[in-house]
Amino acid sequence: MNMQFKQPRSAAEADQSAKLSIRGVTKSYGSIAVLKSLDLEVRDGELLTLLGPSGSGKTTLLQIICGLVEPSSGSVAIDGRDQTNLPVHERDIGVVFQHYALFPHLTVAENVAFPLRMRRLKQRDIQRRVDEALTMVNLSHVGDRLPKALSGGQQQRVALARCLVYRPGVILMDEPLGALDRKLRETMQMEIKRIHRETGATIVFVTHDQEEALALSDRICLMNEGSIAQIDTPHAIYDRPNSRFCAEFIGLSNIFEGALVEGGMRTADGLIPLYGLTQDYTYLMVRPENVEFIPAGTGYFDATIVESVYAGSNTQVVAQSAAGTTISCRCPAGVSALAVGSKVGVTWRADAVRYIK
Ligand SMILES: Nc1ncnc2c1ncn2[C@@H]1O[C@H](COP(=O)(O)OP(=O)(O)OP(=O)(O)O)[C@@H](O)[C@H]1O
Ligand SMILES: [Mg+2]
Structure with a gap:
């Protein structure tokens, strides 16, 4: 098994250097400011959650990071390289959305192989990496099935495997567990934590569920009305909220x-x-x-x-x-x-x- 993006590390050892840097990002639709001059650094190997009420700008920020939405001003860099003007497919980013968006006519293994085929890897390498990715999400036994023959949680794990398989520099997840029932959600949270630990991937995870953010994150970036209200470890943000909003939103x-x-x-x-x-x-x-x-x-x-x-x-x-x-x-x-x-x-x-x- 060699799914490691690099040497795995514990949160405490996580590299302090910035993997992803967001500088002065602003987004307005007409006269409405949706993001207000945001500065955020995501460290190498970190799992950072964007947490906040509906409409606080989490999805917009994620879309700006991956290039689906253009910022009104500001910049996005990965490993110090500016990405702001790169198209989506040229950014070193993988995305998992709430609705799994698998190709319905392709088998699970073919779905996972898809990004590798796009990148023209050799068949032998594709086979090996698909096997590794499916093992990572505990789905090696269903590679031949079509997505419709899987449960919601299994489909979401296929989507995760399809993202892990090409080892992007940064993985973005927008409410990936939002469509799952509570029990399955908790199981998947543990899975994502394990996968994060084993791969050392840098993950930005969006949720509006504070319990999920507390359970998963190395750090939580709490957003309110397009600004960062507080950014800190789950323990610090729970124990030392810096505003009434933070105190009431978390716990x-x-x-x-x-x-x-x-x-x-x-x-x-x-x-x-x-x-x-x-x-x-x-x-x-x-x-x-x-x-x-x-x-x-x-x-x-x-x-x-x-x-x-x-x-x-x-x-x-x-x-x-x-x-x-x-x-x-x-x-x-x-x-x-x-x-x-x-x-x-x-x-x-x-x-x-x-x-x-
Ligand atoms: N294309 C658009 N045109 C106009 N306004 C938009 C557009 N996209 C988003 N907005 C507005 O920007 C604000 C932030 O939206 P966003 O989707 O980023 O919120 P969110 O934090 O992801 O919320 P949720 O938890 O409901 O997913 C909202 O007020 C939304 O109505
Ligand atoms: Mg959203």
Whole structure:
């Protein structure tokens, strides 16, 4: 098996050098700015996800990278070589879309061989590389079938093999798992992670599913209205969101708005004590797993339980304060259930608080 694009590496060792550089990319349709002067570097061997709400510009950026859409201004380079004016087929890029777009009249093996035939490789090499690519996606047993005789997940793996087979410098995937059911999606996420690890390929993966982005990425580039809101590792972006938008888009969050005063933040729920703040902030954020419900009158403020949903490994409990603030808590399994209607005190460890401007 020699599907390696180069020596595989762990995320930590991933080459810091830029494989793909996007500089000052802007795209407007008429007076509407869809991408606003974007700068982004994707490192060699990295799996970077573009995550963001519908309409934030993810697909447009991907189309600019592969040459299907021309930017209004800015440039795209791979390995330091400018690609901005190259046609799609001359860019060292492979693309996998949400809808697998296999050739229906060609067998699986012929589909995978197609890009190699276009590149006029020798029959012997084509055979070997098709076998390797199908083995990589665990489909060597269905090479003779037509796509219609495969499940959705299998078809998407063929599309992936057809992209891997010619070892493009950068692989772009636009919501490739979007059409699959949840279980299959999770299996395919693991497959893509393994393939990424084994090939060392540089991948830009688009999704609007934050769980998928957290599960897959070396880094997440979170987009909002055509700009980059934050770019960081999944852990860093979850733990240290730099804006209210990021805090709310990734994971569940409890956000309190207020004004800093002597000794804490004055919020609708009263004074929440804080220490040692040297800068001014508008919000404080606490993740549900860090919230604790304790006896009423002993927390920062009181709230009434309005919802309690058993989720197997934990219980999601939602409470509402007198001021109308909703507080979500993820209680670990084993904590005795709190009845809807009961009054609790709300608290958290001081070091679980994050500040947002
Ligand atoms: N050809 C076009 N002409 C005009 N506006 C366009 C065109 N293509 C995209 N847009 C607009 O650009 C914005 C970004 O679209 P894009 O498809 O990049 O979003 P996205 O982040 O991929 O969203 P989704 O998650 O729904 O796929 C949208 O507001 C869209 O309506
Ligand atoms: Mg899209």
